[in-house]
Amino acid sequence: MPPKRLSYQAIFDTLLSSHSNKLLDNVKRRRLNGMMDVISENKAKGMITRGWRRLMTIRTALDSFTGYERTKMQKR
Secondary structure, three states: OOOOOOOOHHHHHHHHHHHHHHHHHHHHHHHHHHHHHHHOHHHHOOOOOHHHHHHHHHHHHHHOOOOOOOOHHHHO
C-alpha cells in the first residue's frame, strides 16, 4: 500500500486569500478616510486645491441654468 501524501495546499490557499482580503480592506479604508479628509470642511478649509475650486465653479455654472434640472447621475 503506497503511503498517503499530506498536503497543506488548501490551508495555504485559505490563509493567502484571507491575508489578501485583509490587505484590501485596509487599503479601501485608507482611501475612504483620505477622501473624507479632503471633502471634510473642517480639515480642508485652508487646503482647497485649484482642482477642487475649478470643479466647484463648473458645478455652480451647470446648476445656474434656469429651466433645466440635472439628474442625480449628472450631478454626481
